[in-house]
Amino acid sequence: MSTTSAANPNGSIVIVGATGHLGRLVVEDLLDSGVDAGRIVATGRNTDKLADLAERGVKVRRLDFDDPETLDGAFSAGDRVLLVSGSDVGQRQRQHQGVIDAAVAAGVAQLAYTSGPKADTTPMILATDHRLTEEGIKASGVPATILRNGWYFENYTDQLGTYLEHGAILNSAGDARISAASRADFAAAAAAVLTGPVGDHVGRVYELGGDTAITLTDLAAAITAATGQTVVSANLPPAEHLAALVGAGVPEAFAGILVDVDQAAAAGALEVEGHALSTLIGRPTTSLADAVAAATTANT
CATH class of the missing domain: 3.90.25.10 (UDP-galactose 4-epimerase, domain 1)
Structure with a gap:
């Protein structure tokens, strides 16, 4: 692992993908935990979705995986960055690599990535981009934390109307057997990893589930x-x-x-297996x- 800047206690915490459900919850958790709004940078393709956060003092920045210019200056030395995985299946590894490269160039203190369960071994199609991204992170040498998020309850409960309509x-x-947890649980884990001592989390791969x-x-x-x-x-x-x-x-x-x-x-x-998620968030899932x-x- 390459030598990069140490975490700056007053440096930025950058959320890449704050316009999505998970990224937004992470920002809210950071604010609720007492992180100064001015330290938080919320990024996304459509910053209009982040206007209310800007009104609360959060820094808002446009970042589009497919527009490399938006990555220029996105991070600074000592920043702690959360890369929330994108939604374009089959394109995500390429998109994520731009963020990885920008993080390395800036000398961030930590890059946390929301991966998928057992990403390095599972044959699941959805995990391919995650596995390749993890490999890219490892090869880059950036100080990293891998959050292998398990299945969200919302993947099912968002379909409640359909289930009730058909009775099945x-x-x-x-x-x-599915170790599901709420999206809020996984967001709380990400917030904990971004605010706890860097040394406790860099180099770790967390398999997270209910x-x-x-x-x-x-x-x-x-x-x-x-x-x-x-x-x-x-x-x-x-x-x-x-x-x-x-x-x-x-x-x-x-x-x-x-x-x-x-x-x-x-x-x-x-x-x-295990209870890494509840351990990180300090409560049952x-x-x-x-x-x-x-x-x-x-x-x-």
Whole structure:
């Protein structure tokens, strides 16, 4: 690992991707924890989405993965940077590499990256960009922390209306055990890594997941209990699951990714051992019942 500037206690904490759900929550956690707003730099493609943060004293800067000029001067020596992974599957490694290169050139004290569960070993399609990004970070020598975020409850609960409409959670995951946690849990972990002693986190790879693994049968039962409407887990063969998704209007390429996620989950890709997430955030992770209750409230 190359020698770079030490963290400056008054230096900036830069969130790359603050316009997304996770990045926004990280900014809010930093503010709630007492970090001076002037130390926080929130970046994104569309800074209009960050206008309210600017009004609260947060520095706002445009940063677009596909516009290299926006990376010029984005970081300074001693900064602590969170790279929230992009959403353009298949393009993310290229996009992320620009941030990595800019971080190295600036001499940041820490680059934290939100990766995926077991990114170095899982065959899951969605993990390919994460694995390649992790390799790029390692090769660069930048002082880094890898946050391998597990599955978000919101990946499921955001579909609550669909589940209730059809009375079923269509899947091909079988009895897969999934260490899900709320997006807020993962954001709190990122904030902790960005504000704790650099030496405690640089060089670390954290596999992060909920304290208690769930199955989709558990999810269906929780939805039934919270809403009073029966929802079941409808496990299908992969080919039938793919056909059902395409028939419902899901683009075939994305439908294939969803089926691949379920197949990987069935093979254990989304079950995370240990309690690194709850340790980082200093509290138990969000329970399934609480996640479903919050989604039910939001859906009514």
